[in-house]
Amino acid sequence: MEERSSKIAKWCLIGISVAFFLLMLIVPLFEVLYRALADGLEAYGTALGAKTTLSALKVTLLATVIAVVVNTVFGLIASWLVTKFDFRGKNVLSTLIDIPFSISPVIAGLAYIMTFGRTGWAKPLLDGINEALGTDIALVFSVPAVVLATIFVTFPFISREIIPLLYAQGRDEEEAAAMMGASGFTIFRKITFPHIRWGLLYGVILCAARAFGEFGAVYAVSKARGKTFTLPLEIDALYMAGSADSITQAFAVSSLLVGMALIMLILKNIVEYRGKRDDL
Amino acid sequence: MKQAKRKKSIIPGFGMSMGVTVAMLSLLILIPLASVLAYSFRLSGKEFAELLTRPNVVQSFVTSIGCAFVAAVINSIFGVMLAWVLVRYEFPGKRLMDGMIELPFALPTAVAGITLTKMYSDSGVLGRAFEKMGIEIAYTRTGIIIAMIFVGIPFVVRAIQPVLETLSPSYEEAAYMLGASRVNVFWKIIFPEIRPALFTGFGLALARGIGEYGSVIYISGNSEKNGTQVVSYVIMQKLNSGNVDYEGAAAIALVLLIISFSMLFFINIIQHIASRRTNA
Numbered sequence: 001m002e003e004r005s006s007k008i009a010k011w012c013l014i015g016i017s018v019a020f021f022l023l024m025l026i027v028p029l030f031e032v033l034y035r036a037l038a039d040g041l042e043a044y045g046t047a048l049g050a051k052t053t054l055s056a057l058k059v060t061l062l063a064t065v066i067a068v069v070v071n072t073v074f075g076l077i078a079s080w081l082v083t084k085f086d087f088r089g090k091n092v093l094s095t096l097i098d099i100p101f102s103i104s105p106v107i108a109g110l111a112y113i114m115t116f117g118r119t120g121w122a123k124p125l126l127d128g129i130n131e132a133l134g135t136d137i138a139l140v141f142s143v144p145a146v147v148l149a150t151i152f153v154t155f156p157f158i159s160r161e162i163i164p165l166l167y168a169q170g171r172d173e174e175e176a177a178a179m180m181g182a183s184g185f186t187i188f189r190k191i192t193f194p195h196i197r198w199g200l201l202y203g204v205i206l207c208a209a210r211a212f213g214e215f216g217a218v219y220a221v222s223k224a225r226g227k228t229f230t231l232p233l234e235i236d237a238l239y240m241a242g243s244a245d246s247i248t249q250a251f252a253v254s255s256l257l258v259g260m261a262l263i264m265l266i267l268k269n270i271v272e273y274r275g276k277r278d279d280l
Numbered sequence: 281m282k283q284a285k286r287k288k289s290i291i292p293g294f295g296m297s298m299g300v301t302v303a304m305l306s307l308l309i310l311i312p313l314a315s316v317l318a319y320s321f322r323l324s325g326k327e328f329a330e331l332l333t334r335p336n337v338v339q340s341f342v343t344s345i346g347c348a349f350v351a352a353v354i355n356s357i358f359g360v361m362l363a364w365v366l367v368r369y370e371f372p373g374k375r376l377m378d379g380m381i382e383l384p385f386a387l388p389t390a391v392a393g394i395t396l397t398k399m400y401s402d403s404g405v406l407g408r409a410f411e412k413m414g415i416e417i418a419y420t421r422t423g424i425i426i427a428m429i430f431v432g433i434p435f436v437v438r439a440i441q442p443v444l445e446t447l448s449p450s451y452e453e454a455a456y457m458l459g460a461s462r463v464n465v466f467w468k469i470i471f472p473e474i475r476p477a478l479f480t481g482f483g484l485a486l487a488r489g490i491g492e493y494g495s496v497i498y499i500s501g502n503s504e505k506n507g508t509q510v511v512s513y514v515i516m517q518k519l520n521s522g523n524v525d526y527e528g529a530a531a532i533a534l535v536l537l538i539i540s541f542s543m544l545f546f547i548n549i550i551q552h553i554a555s556r557r558t559n560a
Contacts, residue, residue, distance in 0.1 A: 032395050189289070
């Protein structure tokens with residue numbers, strides 16, 4: 001009797017969970033594909049091959065690659081600092097690093113406009129640098145601005161993954177190596193790195209996934225379609241144009257991002273699996 | 281205690297890693313955020329108060345916080361259920377479900393936004409079905425809540441899963457043997473164990489919902505009359521429209537930042553208490 005009611009409870013819970021999962025996560029994916037192909041394959045191909053789409057793809061990939069590289073460098077150095085040394089204000093520093101994780105991405109865009117924009121306090125400084133170097137770099141409404149905004153929102157992604165791993169590993173091995181006279185870089189390469197390999201890769205994947213999908217922060221600092229737009233912005237422009245054709249095109253471009261998101265999820269699961277296996 | 285803080289580590293690289301971490305954090309995150317603060321101080325106290333008590337601003341805070349709260353509560357219920365089902369039961373498709381839970385992290389918010397809108401508007405199957413029942417979802421607060429459920433669910437599941445994995449079933453079995461009911465076992469034995477993780481997941485989902493932009497702005501309809509403007513939208517509007525209002529945007533952003541910081545602080549405290557309890 002007890003056994004049977006326990007089975008009923010089990011399958012009820014599974015049933016509700018699966019229904020929630022299908023309705024909230026899986027159905028939307030098929031919806032994207034269905035709407036992307038609403039006007040046939042030819043229209044789908046035209047939408048993906050459009051000049052604005054290709055330009056947006058280029059900006060998206062550029063911003064993603066730079067954000068991943070910058071945040072990897074930062075993540076490795078910051079997690080080394082936080083886990084291998086004791087110093088005053090360590091907790092404050094860790095909290096500050098996590099800021100971008102919990103604030104609205106719109107604020108990230110706003111922050112750069114207010115620093116480097118027309119009326120921002122750093123604008124004269126930037127003008128001075130441009131004059132001295134003979135360059136013409138703009139840090140708002142430009143591709144560099146898109147890159148900066150992307151770095152902002154993904155800033156803590158890699159350090160967050162590595163810090164717990166390094167805490168768990170402790171410092172004994174590094175201290176022994178340092179006592180025997182190994183240089184900092186050698187210690188990192190030979191001792192620390194093997195412990196965090198999979199965690200780092202995991203962080204890179206999460207960082208990349210967030211970077212190519214960022215919308216709010218980039219939307220605030222990018223206004224030129226075909227020049228500084230990323231794929232999500234291109235989708236917004238097509239969708240907001242409002243005609244049936246352009247909405248189908250918006251979903252066609254979306255299907256590209258769905259593909260990229262699924263690749264990231266698959267990679268993430270592989271890395272997770274390999275990481276667990278290596279631990280055993 | 282003081283002595284421990286001063287103890288010099290023999291691991292090299294403290295100065296370098298401290299320098300790089302602080303420099304990157306300041307340049308990329310803290311200084312731009314400080315600009316928002318500086319900008320909002322250009323308003324006098326009276327102007328600040330007048331701006332923040334405008335009906336549309338107050339309403340946007342009510343909408344963002346209220347919808348994010350409801351979504352986080354719903355996510356807590358389903359998140360616990362999904363985590364439980366994934367940890368304790370075997371069923372076909374379980375690995376797929378486990379691997380796809382993080383889809384909302386990987387799927388660009390703009391894609392999620394336009395897809396959910398089309399699904400739940402009168403052009404979608406679900407939208408039509410709900411409409412027949414007299415429930416409108418797209419362009420109402422219900423729609424905003426659905427978008428926030430979508431972006432928030434992985435936070436709760438991923439917070440609770442590891443805790444359930446380490447929780448041995450032997451306590452539950454003992455309780456069952458002593459004649460406890462299933463409801464009692466959940467509230468008296470399992471719930472206290474997952475409570476800190478649930479608070480963390482709830483807090484993260486709530487913070488994400490309050491600042492959310494991309495997934496919400498399409499399904500919300502952004503109507504002042506219907507009360508479907510979220511805070512991020514109101515900030516963005518002040519950057520976009522013909523009458524740019526940076527000071528106003530900064531003031532609203534400041535309030536949003538204060539809310540985010542308090543939540544981050546709150547989450548850190550809970551994690552701190554939880555880790556102390558398990559280490560003791």
